[in-house]
Amino acid sequence: MLSLFILIILFLPACKSLTEDEVHKWAQGNLEELNDYHLKGKLKIRDIDHDKLREYEIEERFLNPDKLRVDIFSENIEDQQIFITEKEEVSIFHMGLQEHYKIPRGELPNKLSFLFYEVIEVLANEETDVEVEQKDSNYLLTVNYNQKGIQYFQLELDNGLKPVKLKLYREVDRPPYAEVKYKKATLDKSTVTVDDFDEKLLKMAFKSHFKPSCQLQTFDKEDFSELSISFEPYLPKTTDYDLKSTHVCEVTNWVSMGFLKGNDTKENIILIQNKLDDDKSEFKSISELHDYEYIKYEEQELLYLDDKNFNMVTWMQTSQLRLIIISPKGLDKILEFVSSIK
Known part of the structure; x- marks a missing residue:
């Protein structure tokens, strides 16, 4: 009724x-x-x-x-x-x-x-x-x-x-x-989920040193073709995590994707992709901001940061495209996610 x-x-x-x-x-x-x-x-x-x-x-x-x-x-x-x-x-x-x-x-x-x-x-x-x-x-x-x-x-x-x-x-x-x-x-369309209120995820994003200097827009995966950015974002090939949100800064070629494992807000991962203007020189200046640990994984040189609130890995996927993965679950989980990005 x-x-x-x-x-x-x-x-x-x-x-x-x-x-x-x-x-x-x-x-x-x-x-x-x-x-x-x-x-x-x-x-x-x-x-x-x-x-x-x-x-x-x-x-x-x-x-x-x-x-x-x-x-x-x-x-x-x-x-x-x-x-x-x-x-x-x-x-x-x-x-x-x-x-x-x-x-x-x-x-x-x-x-x-x-x-x-x-x-x-x-x-x-x-x-x-x-x-x-x-x-x-x-x-x-x-x-x-x-x-x-x-x-x-x-x-x-x-x-x-x-x-x-x-x-x-x-x-x-x-x-x-x-x-x-x-x-x-x-x-009443079930577009809002519990991960929209996940304070730990927000803390990770706020403490990240990779923030774009412009207003963000939200896109669904089906709308990626409408993005006005100069690269095609990578989508991890994983069945363990679902893409829950995508925020885009078209001015600075910056994309942030939020992934969740089922409905478990503790199993969250943020993938940031940013095309740099000046090849690896800008990446080098960023790497000097903190005490990163250098890691070689699957022939890829990674910078790893172990913060008390989150773990982060960043690397150059191409000569100009920087990728960052942020997660509260530790290095092993992040490396599994790195493997899914090809």
Whole structure:
């Protein structure tokens, strides 16, 4: 039997109306039955005087029952921040400062106030007064909030009840202090997995000294033909690990692939591929940054770094293509992975 909130979604496009009671039931249904969502959009934040406007890219992921992740970044990858909430704790990763720390969720009164999930929680409360307006073929929901420095907020939904825009206001008759315009909303499609919240994997990536200086894009394996890079990425020939994510910096010819063994987040490997501008001279300068150990494996000269948080091997696959493998599982696992790259 179809649940009530699914019936509402199916019925609304035809009737072109939405009541306050239906909003509450839709939000309650999402809290009870939504397995996951993945949102992408643009975030605009104004300063307290409404003079300066800062713009960011934003991604929000949710996995039932209590995992939330928000990525906020600008064109400068050093500005990237990642927030991961689980129950009442928030882990914060700051790329530019190379910091990772945890605080209670209650100590972030405004940082996470634009979460779609928190908006759903407010709308699910039947005591919340919701003003519903028709906006072309969309629905505009206005709620007097008066919490966390927010006087009211507006959520715009399309006729399939997917988020289009969220605006947060500190004052009446003033521009919104924060606005999220969603360009992609994927709800309940099982596109979010537990490895999206793996803190150990994030720590490894943040501590890596091989970061591209540009905004990253995400590609599926089937879309590799669309990459605007000057080399064809290697795909390891292994049946033990599955490719879970691919991040690409087209400007610097940089590709990072995340692999997972089954659903075991402890069995993860990152493969980075980067075409260098100056043959091996740039690789030599990188090798001098740390106390690497030289290893010869299958006629390939490797540089090996044993860090307390991860193990890393890097080498020149061709005269200009540098490969890096990062894993928390030790050198043996990495060498097995090296063998699968031909």
